[in-house]
Amino acid sequence: MNLRKNLTVILAGAMAVALAGSASASVVTISGASLFGLEYSSNGGTAAFVAGTPDVASLYTSDSGLNGGAPTVFVKPGNAGLPSLGTLGTFSASYELAGSSTPAGTAPYWLTYLIDPNGGYVGVISFGGPDLNGSSQIHVLCDYAQGPCTNTYFGDTLATLDSIAYGSTTFGQLTVYESGVEIGDWDNNGQTIAAQADIQSITINTATTPLPAALPLFASGLGALGLLARRRKRKAAALAA
Numbered sequence: 001m002n003l004r005k006n007l008t009v010i011l012a013g014a015m016a017v018a019l020a021g022s023a024s025a026s027v028v029t030i031s032g033a034s035l036f037g038l039e040y041s042s043n044g045g046t047a048a049f050v051a052g053t054p055d056v057a058s059l060y061t062s063d064s065g066l067n068g069g070a071p072t073v074f075v076k077p078g079n080a081g082l083p084s085l086g087t088l089g090t091f092s093a094s095y096e097l098a099g100s101s102t103p104a105g106t107a108p109y110w111l112t113y114l115i116d117p118n119g120g121y122v123g124v125i126s127f128g129g130p131d132l133n134g135s136s137q138i139h140v141l142c143d144y145a146q147g148p149c150t151n152t153y154f155g156d157t158l159a160t161l162d163s164i165a166y167g168s169t170t171f172g173q174l175t176v177y178e179s180g181v182e183i184g185d186w187d188n189n190g191q192t193i194a195a196q197a198d199i200q201s202i203t204i205n206t207a208t209t210p211l212p213a214a215l216p217l218f219a220s221g222l223g224a225l226g227l228l229a230r231r232r233k234r235k236a237a238a239l240a241a
Contacts, residue, residue, distance in 0.1 A: 028080040031055070031201035038073050038180075038202075045069030045184060056098050056198040059181070064103060064195035065188040072111060073199060074180030080204050085179065088114055088124065089162040089172030090207035092133040095181050098200040103188050108197045110136070111182045114174035117167065118147035121177055124161070132179070134159035140171075179204070 030038065035057045040047040045061030045068070061069030075093075077085050085091060093110060100108065107128035113121040123141030126132050136158045142149035148167050153160075162172030181202065183195045 026082060026207075027203065027205045028082060029201055029203045030075065030080060035073075035199070035202075038075060038079050039178070041072045041074065041180075043070045043072060043182075043184070045071035047071035047073055050198070054098055054200050056200055057181075057202070058196070058198050059108070059183050060194070060196045061184045062194050063192045064106075064184040064186050065190070065192060066185060068184055068192070070182055070184035072180045072182040073202075074111075074178045075202055075204055076178045082204070082206060084206070085176035085204065086206035087172060088112070088158075088174050088176060089170075091176050091179070092131075092205045093179055094131045094203045095199050096130065096201045096203075098198040100195075100197040102183060102195045102197065103186055103191075103193045106183075106186050106195070108181045108183050108199070110179060112179040113144070113177045114171070115177045116145045116147045116149070116174070117169065118145075120144045120146040122147070122149050122166070122171075122174060124158070124171075126158075127155075132158070134162075176206070 032055050033051075035055055036049040038049070038057060040049070040057070045059065047057070047059050050056050050058045057073040059071040059073060061071055063069060075085075077083060091112070095108065097108070102108070107130075109128040110126040110132040112124045112132070114124065116122050121144040123144065124138050125141055127137040127139075129136075134157060137155050138158050138161060139154040139156075140149065140152060140161070142151050153164070162170065164171050166174065181197070181199055183197050186195075
């Protein structure tokens with residue numbers, strides 16, 4: 001009888017370790033020649049892979065104002081060698097610049113498109129800077145959404161947005177379609193200011209689905225076992241690609 005109890009505890013402990021391992025995150029860094037395979041969207045500027053030392057994803061616009069270009073480089077699941085980019089609530093990313101020149105007070109920002117369950121895409125735009133995570137300030141873009149989307153949440157953090165209802169679900173549960181780095185669409189007070197960003201690497205962090213809530217109960221039962229931007233309609237063609 002004691003032997004059976006000991007075996008049960010040992011098996012339970014081993015199962016708990018195995019299940020915990022299945023909740024790990026996938027972190028992929030895209031750099032060097034791999035940058036060539038990303039999706040480049042010129043949006044009135046230029047966006048292209050440039051080989052060199054180092055290789056970079058180069059973004060340039062002669063006018064970074066509201067009526068100028070907004071070039072972007074996007075990562076989709078296939079670019080990162082992943083089956084999925086997961087959901088917004090488990091997604092984070094960062095970029096490293098080889099060099100940049102942008103108007104004062106601006107920086108390349110993250111533009112992330114989520115799959116709208118009602119059709120189309122919901123955009124989430126960061127306020128700028130290399131890191132996209134729970135503390136990033138964001139706003140929502142609804143130009144390509146067909147669900148209950150509103151261009152709001154200006155200045156909220158990404159972590160706050162995750163828990164906000166979107167129809168019968170939440171923003172955090174929406175699947176990430178693509179995420180990328182963009183420059184331009186800034187309010188330059190009517191001035192024409194060129195901008196450029198040479199991106200040396202992009203890191204994508206997408207966590208796997210969390211363990212179901214029932215599993216901890218199962219384990220315990222065995223005794224052993226969480227900038228207001230404006231998009232252009234020409235982006236629609238890139239989304240359809």
